[in-house]
Amino acid sequence: MARTESNMLPLGTKAPQFKLTDTVDNTKKSLQELKGTKGTLVMFICNHCPFVLHVSSELSQLAKDYISKGINCIAISSNDVANYPQDRPELMAEHAINEDYIFPYLYDQTQNVAKAYEAACTPDFFLFDSDLSLVYTGQLDDSRPDNGIPVTGKDLRAAMTALVNNTPINPDQKPSLGCGIKWK
Known part of the structure; x- marks a missing residue:
């Protein structure tokens, strides 16, 4: 298992705009139309x-817990499907349905969106406020597939809860860790 850390985009960075295809309903969706009233979580x-796969059920639960509180969630896959066919759009749609994702699962065929966000790994998390300014980037929690620590989402949940409650978000943020994005 390759281990790649996220790049930790500077806090305050404005969310790069995009319009990508949602693999579940095959429609184009933009960040502007998907953003939440309180905030927006963009996940690569x-x-x-x-x-x-280790955190997939927690990603589904996060959306269920926070969308009703005004934080919309968006997932994007930017992997090279020629060399990683298991990440093809039709399989993304199947995965989203099987994992009960209630958020859009978008395909970044050109990889331009991943580059604009400086995404480096999967999963890579970017939480933006209502003005689309970055307030959290980093790990979901300390759990990894091989370390025996339960998946709780505690780090990202703390940031999302603070955003909902209009309280300060801890600026001490740990990078996410995962597989490197499969670049073309």
């Missing part, structure tokens, strides 16, 4: 990464 994930 994929179908096959053991780090993503």
